[in-house]
Amino acid sequence: MSALPEGFEPLEPFVDGWALGSADERMRQRLASAASEREAFFNAGKDLVPAALALLDKKSFDEHDPKEERLMLLMLSMAHVAQAVEIQQDDEPMHAHYARFITITRASADDNP
């Protein structure tokens, strides 16, 4: 059974690794992942983002079903992984070395205290 809404099958292999519940986890997955993992995820997802957001925008967050919730979390991980793949490129290992000292303590997407 599919973990994501119809039309987003190319992202299925990335649900386990990248559908993460907090911004800090999403950033840490970016920092901990191999370049090949990041590139595979980014390349599979980059052109699907507009369609995914258009689909998810049709409902409020409360109305999202579990498949839509996973898709939302993947889109949020794309925001992190795009920095690494598209902008940092081969500087990413050096960047990741320093970024690990940062903790995201609050994010608008998260359930904050």
Add this chain to the structure above:
Amino acid sequence: MNDAVPGFEPVSKEDVAHLGTDPVPAGPYYEPAYFELEKAAIFRRTWMQVGHVCEIPEPGSFMVREFECADASILVTRVSDTEVRAFHNVCTHRGTILVEESAGTRSRFSCPYHKWTFANSGELLSAPDFDKFYVDKADCGLAEVAVDICAGLVFINLDPSPEQGLREFLGPIAQKLEGTPMARATAFSEYVYEVQANWKLTYDNFQENYHLRFLHPRSGEMANGPDNPFGYPERYEFFDPHRTQTIWSNPQAQPKPFQLMAFMKVAEFAMRDELDMVTRDYYGVFPNLFVLGTATTHFSQWIMPIAADRTRSVVRLYWIGEDDCASRRFAREFSLATALDIHSEDRAVIEAGHRGLASGALRHIHFQSQEALCRHLFNEVDRRVQAYKAQQQSGGDVA
């Protein structure tokens, strides 16, 4: 500058020479004794940000903040829709820290030690077996701290009788801050990191663009260009202890495809929120806060001195309203990730700067004209430290 071509006119050396041109002493950037003087001369007697009103949204909300730079723990409470109070987070019985949580909703606070219980307006409400004491309850209220609000930011002043009110202290900066998204914010994203370095070295890293092309070759690509290879600002202004710069924007910048798609989302919501899309100003608020006021990459950085060689940075991106749709949520996460990338790249040089200076190898450091904001911060800090020392030496009242 010789290598600038028409299209960008950097601020001239002469324009900022009024701040001084001499080398700056190195000691204040690492010496523990100087840090102790800063505590007394600045941190215990200056308005400093303690948080944002959206952290205490309703009557009964409270927040606790540690001010290591003044050896203080501060409790801020919202008593009513219109009344915010601040206190030393210290039980008036025998000095125990009263509240351990960093935030919450509670209108009364009980000390864990002997259960003295205080209202969020500071009065001592009850204390077990109180008739055994030799004092009146009315004299046992929490020690109050001056508090005021500007642009949504809550400020405190640990001086029992501050020399200036907050508005007077902020001067023209107050109105500028009121125009930023922060002033209307109801939510924020935040990241925190500590560096092994003095607070002024940490602050200074974010007050000059001289380093930008070297430390941010990729993430800073959008902020420099052939007309302005260092990405220097268009303008500096000084308002007593505060300072501003107007960020130059590269008209020829070419965002990457995904970045462009995400920026368009960010801009769409900025316009929907009716943010000021033109202003590109940075506001340095003395002593330890700066705010980047642009509509699409706005953030504040709160530089908390912990020790002479330790500093905590708290970076916040303020939002107007909760996430109301997936696109807005995505745009906010992208802004968060973008800001974080820039910050992470500066860490190593800030720490290396402190290590080098703390070795005692140098008596002085040098600031060029495009590091004018760094020089201004040093001037304002040192003026207060020297005045405090002079007061002490003359036996004057410095409390």
